[in-house]
Amino acid sequence: MSVGSPAAASPLILLHRVSRLYRRGIDEIHALEACSLRVERGRFVAFMGPSGSGKSTLLNLVSGIDRPTSGEVWVAGQELNRLTEDELARWRARHVGLIFQFFNLVPVLSARDNVALPLLLTHFGRSERQRRAEIALRVVGLEDRHQHLQRILSGGEQQRVAIARALVSDPDLIVADEPTGDLDARNAEGVLSLLRKLSAEFGKTIVMVTHDPRALRFVDEVFHLDKGVLLEGEEAERAGEAMRVAAGGGLLGEGALPTQAPGWAKTPRG
Numbered sequence: 001m002s003v004g005s006p007a008a009a010s011p012l013i014l015l016h017r018v019s020r021l022y023r024r025g026i027d028e029i030h031a032l033e034a035c036s037l038r039v040e041r042g043r044f045v046a047f048m049g050p051s052g053s054g055k056s057t058l059l060n061l062v063s064g065i066d067r068p069t070s071g072e073v074w075v076a077g078q079e080l081n082r083l084t085e086d087e088l089a090r091w092r093a094r095h096v097g098l099i100f101q102f103f104n105l106v107p108v109l110s111a112r113d114n115v116a117l118p119l120l121l122t123h124f125g126r127s128e129r130q131r132r133a134e135i136a137l138r139v140v141g142l143e144d145r146h147q148h149l150q151r152i153l154s155g156g157e158q159q160r161v162a163i164a165r166a167l168v169s170d171p172d173l174i175v176a177d178e179p180t181g182d183l184d185a186r187n188a189e190g191v192l193s194l195l196r197k198l199s200a201e202f203g204k205t206i207v208m209v210t211h212d213p214r215a216l217r218f219v220d221e222v223f224h225l226d227k228g229v230l231l232e233g234e235e236a237e238r239a240g241e242a243m244r245v246a247a248g249g250g251l252l253g254e255g256a257l258p259t260q261a262p263g264w265a266k267t268p269r270g
């Protein structure tokens with residue numbers, strides 16, 4: 001970080017004209033095209049859009065799992081493409097927590113050992129790793145489930161363990177790909193309100209891909225993707241309206257759900 005860099009004031013995520021092209025034989029797939037967006041620190045945002053619209057590609061770029069074909073991805077003041085593979089892996093371990101649709105817990109490990117796993121990449125000794133895992137389990141409301149194995153936890157509890165694992169390294173950014181996709185309505189709401197709490201009370205920035213219209217009640221902002229393009233203006237309004245109708249928007253009242261302010265996606269250089 002250079003001297004005088006206003007890291008705290010800058011957005012946590014800044015994408016500038018990011019494209020990702022996949023080549024499959026002679027076919028070129030434009031998974032993302034010239035996407036620009038900014039997400040301020042502590043915000044809880046959702047990416048929505050049809051299957052194949054580029055949502056997972058965008059999450060992978062923001063979390064440093066993948067690199068853009070062109071454009072810049074800045075997270076927490078770092079342009080990710082300037083890091084080598086090793087630096088990027090270390091950067092991810094410090095700054096990003098990942099949550100998946102199918103939880104991805106290790107079945108033979110207790111809840112606490114699953115949560116402590118990301119800390120194996122740190123210098124902490126075993127007792128400190130366990131202590132931190134217990135704190136993370138307390139944050140997600142599972143302090144009485146330390147010793148439990150995955151098979152005796154409900155789906156909602158398994159996803160809470162996975163959220164504790166994403167939190168345990170105290171990352172700036174939590175990235176979740178369809179975290180409620182495999183949960184029933186009650187557990188989905190529990191997970192969404194927990195993510196909401198992590199942003200509101202712990203200042204975590206959360207970026208989530210979801211198809212779930214229920215999510216609209218919990219997030220600060222929605223970005224709509226279609227065919228690799230981030231929708232803006234009227235197109236974004238229309239996509240948002242369709243989601244609000246799917247969520248039963250009328251019952252919640254006009255303006256109760258977040259919309260995207262026109263022109264929000266313009267970067268300073270845009």
Ligand code: ADP
Nearest residue numbers: 022024029031050051052053054055056057058
């Ligand atoms: P979503 O998550 O919105 O369903 P993805 O980001 O997974 O969409 O995919 C966007 C597009 O990129 C799709 O057409 C998909 O087939 C293509 N794609 C994704 N990953 C790869 C890959 N590794 N190789 C080739 N094409 C890919």
Ligand code: MG
Nearest residue numbers: 055056057209
């Ligand atoms: Mg996807």
